[in-house]
Amino acid sequence: MDAGLRGRVVVITGASKGIGLACAFAFAREGAKVVGISRELAHLHAAQHDLQREGLHMEVAAADLRDSVAAQFVVEAIENDFGPIDVLVNCAGAAKRTPVAELHADAMQASMQSKYFTYMHMIDPVIRHMAARGQGSIVNVVGQGGRQANPLHIGGGAANAALMLASVGFANAYARQGVRVNVINPGMTRTGRVQEGLIAASRASGRPTDELLAEQLSDIPMGRMAEPEEVANVALFLASPLASYVTGAVIPMDGGKVSVI
Numbered sequence: 001m002d003a004g005l006r007g008r009v010v011v012i013t014g015a016s017k018g019i020g021l022a023c024a025f026a027f028a029r030e031g032a033k034v035v036g037i038s039r040e041l042a043h044l045h046a047a048q049h050d051l052q053r054e055g056l057h058m059e060v061a062a063a064d065l066r067d068s069v070a071a072q073f074v075v076e077a078i079e080n081d082f083g084p085i086d087v088l089v090n091c092a093g094a095a096k097r098t099p100v101a102e103l104h105a106d107a108m109q110a111s112m113q114s115k116y117f118t119y120m121h122m123i124d125p126v127i128r129h130m131a132a133r134g135q136g137s138i139v140n141v142v143g144q145g146g147r148q149a150n151p152l153h154i155g156g157g158a159a160n161a162a163l164m165l166a167s168v169g170f171a172n173a174y175a176r177q178g179v180r181v182n183v184i185n186p187g188m189t190r191t192g193r194v195q196e197g198l199i200a201a202s203r204a205s206g207r208p209t210d211e212l213l214a215e216q217l218s219d220i221p222m223g224r225m226a227e228p229e230e231v232a233n234v235a236l237f238l239a240s241p242l243a244s245y246v247t248g249a250v251i252p253m254d255g256g257k258v259s260v261i
Contacts, residue, residue, distance in 0.1 A: 003240035006031035009085050010239070011078060013065060013122055014092030015058065016043035018191035019141055021050070022228035023089050026236045028056040035059045035078050037092065037122075065092050066113045071121035079129065087239045088126045088138045093118035094193055096200070100151050111155025116162050127170060131177040137239045138181045140167050141231065144254045147185065152200050160185075164250055171248035180247035182238045187254025188216060188225040222255035 010027045014020035015036025028034045028051055036058045038044050044060035051058050059082065063074040079085060093115045096107075119140055130136025145153045146160025164183055171181035188194060198209040205212070217224065231253055237243055238251075252258060 003030050003236055003242055005087070005236075005240055007033065008087060009033045009035065009078070009082050010087040010089065011035045011037065011075075011085050011122075011126070012089045012091060013037045013118070014090075015060075016040065016047045018091070018193070019186065019189060019228045019231045020089075020091035021047050022232035023091060023141075023235050024051060024058050025054070025056065026229070026232040027087075027089075027239075028058060030236065030240075032087070033059070033082055035061060035082060037061050037063055037065070037074060039064050065118040065121050068117075068121045068124070071118075072125050075122065075125045075129075084133060085126055085129065086136060088122060088136075089141065089235050089239060090119045090122060090139070091141045092122075094156070096156070096196070100154065100204075103154055108155045108158070112159050112162075115156060115159035116166075119163055120166065123166075123170065127174060127179055127181075130179045131174050134178040136179045137243075138167075138170070138179070139235045139238045140181070140183050141235065142167070142183050142185050142250075144185045144187045144252055144258055147252075148258055152197070152204060168248045168250065175247055180238075180243070182243070182246060182248070183250040184231060184234055184238070185250060185252045185254070186226055186231050187252070187257055188220065189231060189253075190225050190227055194225065220255040220257050224255065226253055226255065 010032040012023050015024045016038035024034050024036050041062040048058050061074050063070045065071045142163045143160045145157040146164050167181050167183045201212050202209050
């Protein structure tokens with residue numbers, strides 16, 4: 001299927017692993033000019049080699065997106081080197097799951113810096129450039145933790161909730177200027193974040209991680225966690241002209257766990 005993205009400049013944050021890396025593969029297969037951003041250049045080069053083994057290409061740029069100046073700089077560098085950014089897929093940043101006994105003010109601040117502001121710092125310059133050109137698409141991969149309170153994920157959940165609200169607000173504000181903004185909320189997905197969450201849950205409950213994993217999987221109606229590639233496929237659709245009348249959508253991908261209308 002041709003998603004209409006061939007030759008488009010697609011920037012993916014958090015592209016060195018997990019869902020971000022899966023997105024890099026998905027967009028590169030569509031013929032997009034993919035630029036991956038992450039903090040660690042070595043991790044980006046490893047991801048770049050992964051794509052090369054399948055005959056795919058990704059340009060890379062290292063930046064700490066918790067810093068608004070670094071985000072502004074990398075956006076300008078990308079547009080100077082590769083052309084106007086057509087699509088931004090935000091996957092960078094993840095708030096640590098923290099037992100409530102360990103959740104102090106500094107941990108809450110770190111959660112917002114690592115998740116909310118990494119997205120906001122990229123969206124701010126990119127969406128203004130898109131609006132000036134009259135077109136563009138932004139997909140924010142956020143997380144169902146922003147819709148369902150979890151004592152182990154208060155900081156991260158608050159960041160996710162704020163991202164959902166900001167995303168829908170941007171979608172409304174920029175719709176008439178040709179810019180679409182959508183959200184994907186994955187539930188449990190097969191990335192390194194799963195083990196991190198299980199370890200935090202084990203610290204809080206004293207129960208073994210394998211027991212906790214089996215319990216969490218049993219709560220998912222589909223009986224399994226998502227694969228990163230499944231999330232990437234939805235991001236690809238939302239970013240593409242195939243979803244030209246979709247903006248302000250918040251799409252759950254949790255296997256049916258949280259049933260809300």
